[in-house]
Amino acid sequence: MKARLNYAKIAPDALNAMLELEKYVSNSGLEKTLYELVKTRASQINGCAYCIDMHTKDARMAGETEQRLYALNAWRETPFYTERERAALEWTEALTLISENDVPDALYEAIRKFFNEKEMVALTMAIIAINGWNRLAISFRTVPGSYQPS
Numbered sequence: 001m002k003a004r005l006n007y008a009k010i011a012p013d014a015l016n017a018m019l020e021l022e023k024y025v026s027n028s029g030l031e032k033t034l035y036e037l038v039k040t041r042a043s044q045i046n047g048c049a050y051c052i053d054m055h056t057k058d059a060r061m062a063g064e065t066e067q068r069l070y071a072l073n074a075w076r077e078t079p080f081y082t083e084r085e086r087a088a089l090e091w092t093e094a095l096t097l098i099s100e101n102d103v104p105d106a107l108y109e110a111i112r113k114f115f116n117e118k119e120m121v122a123l124t125m126a127i128i129a130i131n132g133w134n135r136l137a138i139s140f141r142t143v144p145g146s147y148q149p150s
Contacts, residue, residue, distance in 0.1 A: 001141055001143055001144075002141065002143075003140060003141050003142060003143050004139075004140045004141045005140050006140075007136055007140050018129065018132060018133065018136075021125060021128070021129045021132075022129055024122075024125060025122055025125050025126045025129060028118070028119070028122030028125075028126075029118075029119065029122070030119065030122050030123060030126065032062040032063075033059060033062050033063060033064050034084070034085055034088055035126055036055050036056075036058050036059035036062055036064060037059065037064070037068075037072065037081075037085060037088070037089065038088055038089070038092045038123070038126055038127060038130065039051065039055040039058075039126070039130040040052060040055040040056055040059060040069065040072055041072055041073075041075070041089055041092050041093065041096075042092050042096045042127060042130045042131055042134065043055060043130060043134055044072065044073050045093065045096045045097065046096065046131065046134040046135075046138065047138070048133075048134035048137050048138050049144040050137040050138075050142040050143065050144040050147070051130065051133055051134050051137055052144070053144045053145055053147060054147040055130075056069050057147065057148070057149050058149055061149045065080075067080060068080045068081065072089075075089050083114060084114040084115070087110055087111050087113070087114040087115070088111075088114075088115075088123055090107060090110070090111075091107065091111050091123060091124070091127070092127050094107055095124065095127045095128075095131075096127065096131055111123075
């Protein structure tokens, strides 16, 4: 695979705008492992190899287990995730696939059981951000495997 262009170099202001969104979510109080599970799951749905590689590495650095990472695409069938994580993953799937479905009131109410309003905004912004990153990486063919956590 060959990268098409380096969007960070060509449009640093666009990259900085995305990084500001990341900064907001990172400082929102959401648990780091939850944030990485959400980013990994959305990336799986979108088929973004670069982001899957990146966020599984970051998840491991944050203390996530191999078992939970390997089972993430089948999270409904496993006992490995908390109810809060399950709610976040369901919200992630609904928003990532929003063109294929509605975001039902029942799901919104289920999320409210585990996240306060500020956390709901942060979670939603995290999902918006990773979907944006996925689209950048896929469109411009960012080469997977090159990312190393700091």
